[in-house]
Amino acid sequence: MFKPKFTITNKINNYLLEIERARGFLEAAKSKEEWIKEMQSEALILEAHHSTHIEGTQLTLSQAQRILTGKSVKGVRKDDRQELLNYKEAMDFVSEYLGRKTEITEGIIKKIHKILVKDVRGGSLEPGRYRKVQNYVVNSITKEIIYTPPPPSSVPRLMKEFAKWLNKGSNMSPVLLSGISQYQFVDIHPFLDGNGRTARVLCTLILYQNGYDFKRLFSLSEYYDKNRRKYYDAIQSVRNNDMNMTGWLEYFSEGLKNQLIEVKTKGEIAIKKEVLVEKAKRFNLNERQQKILMYLLERNRTSVEEIRQRFNLVRRTVQRDLSKFVNLGLIKEIAKSKTDPTRCYKLL
Numbered sequence: 001m002f003k004p005k006f007t008i009t010n011k012i013n014n015y016l017l018e019i020e021r022a023r024g025f026l027e028a029a030k031s032k033e034e035w036i037k038e039m040q041s042e043a044l045i046l047e048a049h050h051s052t053h054i055e056g057t058q059l060t061l062s063q064a065q066r067i068l069t070g071k072s073v074k075g076v077r078k079d080d081r082q083e084l085l086n087y088k089e090a091m092d093f094v095s096e097y098l099g100r101k102t103e104i105t106e107g108i109i110k111k112i113h114k115i116l117v118k119d120v121r122g123g124s125l126e127p128g129r130y131r132k133v134q135n136y137v138v139n140s141i142t143k144e145i146i147y148t149p150p151p152p153s154s155v156p157r158l159m160k161e162f163a164k165w166l167n168k169g170s171n172m173s174p175v176l177l178s179g180i181s182q183y184q185f186v187d188i189h190p191f192l193d194g195n196g197r198t199a200r201v202l203c204t205l206i207l208y209q210n211g212y213d214f215k216r217l218f219s220l221s222e223y224y225d226k227n228r229r230k231y232y233d234a235i236q237s238v239r240n241n242d243m244n245m246t247g248w249l250e251y252f253s254e255g256l257k258n259q260l261i262e263v264k265t266k267g268e269i270a271i272k273k274e275v276l277v278e279k280a281k282r283f284n285l286n287e288r289q290q291k292i293l294m295y296l297l298e299r300n301r302t303s304v305e306e307i308r309q310r311f312n313l314v315r316r317t318v319q320r321d322l323s324k325f326v327n328l329g330l331i332k333e334i335a336k337s338k339t340d341p342t343r344c345y346k347l348l
Helices: 010-028 033-054 061-068 078-095 106-116 152-167 174-188 195-209 220-226 228-240 246-282 287-299 304-311 315-327
Strands: 145-147 301-303 331-336 343-347
Touching: 010 174, 010 246, 033 061, 033 078, 033 195, 033 220, 033 246, 061 078, 078 106, 078 195, 106 152, 106 195, 145 228, 152 174, 174 195, 174 228, 174 246, 195 220, 220 228, 220 246, 228 246, 246 287, 287 301, 287 304, 287 315, 287 343, 301 304, 304 315, 315 331, 315 343
Parallel strands: none
Antiparallel strands: 301 343, 331 343
């Protein structure tokens, strides 16, 4: 029976606390549905792009965005396009399991893999079938072999044990459960190809099932792809430490924490923006004044001169608008700049 080895360190505990705080904020946040949908779409594009990019696709984020929003993009490899579209389809598939505590069977895992490698490389990757030959994990940057998975004869038994462990139920944090599952799946490497992508989608499925969907506003693969060397090292650390997953789980939980803090920050800005828009309507602010307010939201603090240059306005107009905002209780004067005698302002 599969039994993971790890220690819940102070780092892991702190990361889990930060994750719970961000989760609480997102659950309580009252944001407009349009913002949520916009952010979900952005997160899905980031996840699909970065997860496939880790495996070697050569699409830029801009190209990925255009493909996933139904626009034509010339000069891209057919397999790159298909892998990206497949990843989106796989994420849509696991989204059907939001909050549904059903067993994650080998059948579901095979279905995820089947979606991910559909119509890629001439259909030679045996979608949804465990491998019958030995495969190897190759660093997509250096092309060096970094891991030799178990022999194909062991795969059915290992996957059966893994699925049994995954569904036995425990008091473990869903964050740790998903992190352990992602590593263990990669270690077994049950398919000819597409194992990394399948592992990351499986990890997402586990979070979704356990109420840790975070409104589908995060992308762990973006975190991995930003520093792939660190990602590979974190995975390899388990094998270098007698299969102890502590280092990997520190890395994994830190990544999720960082992603959620970023989402929380964006959420706070969106909420402030909504409040400002409502106040702008109530105070009958004109289009110019609304743009200045939104600029203040982006910058946090600014000066008369900065706004004058940004919007090509007369200084007196800017001063008058800012004075009006102060009188309405929208902003406050905070200091005089040392390099510019113009007063500085920030939102309340």
